[in-house]
Amino acid sequence: MAWPEGKDIKIVTKNFGVPGSNKISVYMSRGGWQVFNKALAQEPAAIIEEVKKSNLRGRGGAGFPTGMKWSFLPKDAPTTYLVVNADESEPGTCKDRELLAQDPHLLLEGMLISAYAIGCKHAYIYIRGEMMREAQLVQAAIDEAYDAGFLGKPLQAAGGKTFKLDITLHRGAGAYICGEETGLLNSLEGKRGWPRMKPPFPAIKGLFDAPTAVNNVETIMNLPEIISKGAENFAKMGMNKSGGTRIVCVSGHVNKPGVYELPIGIPFRELVFDVCGGIPNGRKFKGLIPGGSSMPPLDESELDVPVEFDALMTDPRIKDVEIKPGVPFDLGGGRRLKTMAGSGGVVVFDDSTDVVRLCARIMQFYAHESCGQCTPCREGSGWLARVCKRVASGEGRPGDVELMANVAGGIAGNTICALGDATAWPMLGFLTKFRADFEAKIRKVA
Amino acid sequence: MALEFNEQTKQHVDRILSRYPNKQAALIPVLHVCQEDFGHLSEEVVDLVSRTLGVPHAHIYGVVTFYTMLHEKKVGHHELMVCTNISCMLKGGYDILEHLEKRLGIKRGETTDDGSFTIIEEECLAACANAPMMICGSDYYLDLTTQKVDDILVKLGKTGNAPGATHHRRATPIPRKA
Numbered sequence: 001m002a003w004p005e006g007k008d009i010k011i012v013t014k015n016f017g018v019p020g021s022n023k024i025s026v027y028m029s030r031g032g033w034q035v036f037n038k039a040l041a042q043e044p045a046a047i048i049e050e051v052k053k054s055n056l057r058g059r060g061g062a063g064f065p066t067g068m069k070w071s072f073l074p075k076d077a078p079t080t081y082l083v084v085n086a087d088e089s090e091p092g093t094c095k096d097r098e099l100l101a102q103d104p105h106l107l108l109e110g111m112l113i114s115a116y117a118i119g120c121k122h123a124y125i126y127i128r129g130e131m132m133r134e135a136q137l138v139q140a141a142i143d144e145a146y147d148a149g150f151l152g153k154p155l156q157a158a159g160g161k162t163f164k165l166d167i168t169l170h171r172g173a174g175a176y177i178c179g180e181e182t183g184l185l186n187s188l189e190g191k192r193g194w195p196r197m198k199p200p201f202p203a204i205k206g207l208f209d210a211p212t213a214v215n216n217v218e219t220i221m222n223l224p225e226i227i228s229k230g231a232e233n234f235a236k237m238g239m240n241k242s243g244g245t246r247i248v249c250v251s252g253h254v255n256k257p258g259v260y261e262l263p264i265g266i267p268f269r270e271l272v273f274d275v276c277g278g279i280p281n282g283r284k285f286k287g288l289i290p291g292g293s294s295m296p297p298l299d300e301s302e303l304d305v306p307v308e309f310d311a312l313m314t315d316p317r318i319k320d321v322e323i324k325p326g327v328p329f330d331l332g333g334g335r336r337l338k339t340m341a342g343s344g345g346v347v348v349f350d351d352s353t354d355v356v357r358l359c360a361r362i363m364q365f366y367a368h369e370s371c372g373q374c375t376p377c378r379e380g381s382g383w384l385a386r387v388c389k390r391v392a393s394g395e396g397r398p399g400d401v402e403l404m405a406n407v408a409g410g411i412a413g414n415t416i417c418a419l420g421d422a423t424a425w426p427m428l429g430f431l432t433k434f435r436a437d438f439e440a441k442i443r444k445v446a
Numbered sequence: 447m448a449l450e451f452n453e454q455t456k457q458h459v460d461r462i463l464s465r466y467p468n469k470q471a472a473l474i475p476v477l478h479v480c481q482e483d484f485g486h487l488s489e490e491v492v493d494l495v496s497r498t499l500g501v502p503h504a505h506i507y508g509v510v511t512f513y514t515m516l517h518e519k520k521v522g523h524h525e526l527m528v529c530t531n532i533s534c535m536l537k538g539g540y541d542i543l544e545h546l547e548k549r550l551g552i553k554r555g556e557t558t559d560d561g562s563f564t565i566i567e568e569e570c571l572a573a574c575a576n577a578p579m580m581i582c583g584s585d586y587y588l589d590l591t592t593q594k595v596d597d598i599l600v601k602l603g604k605t606g607n608a609p610g611a612t613h614h615r616r617a618t619p620i621p622r623k624a
Contacts, residue, residue, distance in 0.1 A: 092570070128572070132581075189470060249574055371512075
């Protein structure tokens with residue numbers, strides 16, 4: 001591997017491939033369930049400070065600083081909740097499923113530390129309904145942790161206090177929108193997974209109206225490392241304001257697809273051509289989706305950008321996404337849209353790919369998953385799916401490219417949750433980077 | 447006579463209820479258990495859940511129709527959930543889906559006459575690095591080829607019990623006693 005010496009560090013995948021890694025005995029024989037005591041010996045506020053210093057950022061998609069998110073919860077609330085978002089469904093993303101299956105105890109220990117930090121006594125894991133096998137493995141791990149006395153029993157904590165945590169595994173039932181944190185909370189309350197208006201944010205009014213932290217599986221699994229080796233060490237491993245490592249899930253047209261834990265900041269070119277062994281069948285690289293299907297794609301000229309939250313939003317080597325040729329799309333206040341690191345799902349496509357068909361499939365997905373609350377998203381996603389499909393199938397009409405950009409522009413920023421943006425951004429992104437492919441399809445018809 | 451839970455399921459439901467501060471929050475877990483017991487969520491089942499949790503019928507219908515894994519109608523003994531989202535599509539996911547349709551003589555969304563198989567075109571199932579793929583029950587079938595699909599159908603066909611039985615879905619982990 002080409003990255004600097006000493007950077008080949010595994011935090012959340014350190015137990016991958018170890019036989020029986022999901023069992024408590026194996027986890028403990030490798031140093032597991034030994035860090036939480038160190039956390040409990042500190043005051044909760046000290047742990048939040050430590051997490052802030054570590055530059056740990058949310059691994060679910062938005063990359064929001066975890067310590068800051070926790071610090072928004074009121075300190076004196078009688079009840080708070082920690083909810084782990086294990087509803088992994090962003091197309092191209094397959095890390096949490098592996099993490100849950102291979103190292104569920106690392107998640108549980110991370111949850112114990114996190115719950116202590118925010119004063120939560122009952123934490124929930126919202127796992128995707130389709131992940132039945134993983135649900136069985138996680139429930140077995142929870143049972144082991146109860147039997148071992150880590151859960152459900154008072155543990156010694158700082159200042160002569162005790163801390164007791166219960167964890168409940170909650171299965172979803174098939175709805176992408178429940179990965180959105182407020183949709184998830186409604187689903188957990190036994191309702192349709194309709195996202196909520198914000199504010200109030202979950203940190204103030206979340207699950208059962210109590211202050212709530214919703215964190216991704218991978219995020220929480222970093223906690224034991226931060227507590228055991230210190231925040232500075234964690235921050236140093238990363239790049240810019242992003243601490244630790246990053247899991248990227250690479251799929252599509254590469255020789256070695258897989259789930260890789262890598263130093264934050266590895267360039268995409270190295271990821272595709274070194275780590276993943278390049279493009280198979282003698283084909284050429286055409287483009288990639290950097291962080292799940294919600295994110296605008298990158299083309300060949302943009303591959304030297306590092307896989308890092310801020311770089312993907314700001315690096316000048318990435319072209320601005322345009323609403324029409326030469327006119328950058330405005331995120332509000334003149335902010336430009338490039339792309340985002342998202343969920344770490346990297347989908348690579350070669351030069352044999354019908355990019356319009358690929359884009360149409362993404363639009364079909366969002367049209368299917370729109371919850372229907374907001375008109376721009378409900379109607380717009382359907383329009384994009386239908387128009388993009390007709391262009392892909394060679395029945396496009398003159399003006400369809402402009403129509404799609406117009407519809408996408410009408411959705412973005414005008415919905416309760418980010419699913420609207422998640423529909424509009426890739427549509428505009430594909431039109432910006434691969435406009436010629438769309439126009440060629442329509443020209444053929446005319 | 448109104449539908450009731452058997453003794454074991456009733457205990458499961460009570461245990462689920464003990465893990466939430468109110469009864470409505472237990473709705474989806476309880477619907478999962480019901481679906482395993484009764485096969486699908488018929489009007490009688492919805493009525494039973496409504497009585498058990500004190501949640502109105504209308505709310506439960508809203509939930510059942512919102513989530514793709516909750517079924518109002520009977521589905522096949524084996525639900526073959528085939529991913530065709532982008533990572534799978536790039537690796538031939540649609541070929542797998544069409545092969546299944548041809549082999550079973552049904553279209554996506556349909557169930558075979560003997561009630562053995564339902565084909566469901568799924569969105570991303572989080573196994574993108576092993577595309578194309580599908581799920582049946584709690585089994586993941588990865589890196590699929592049409593040959594592998596044929597082998598899987600033989601295996602499932604052989605182990606399948608009477609149509610309508612749902613043993614393979616009896617997999618929901620029940621929370622431990624609080």
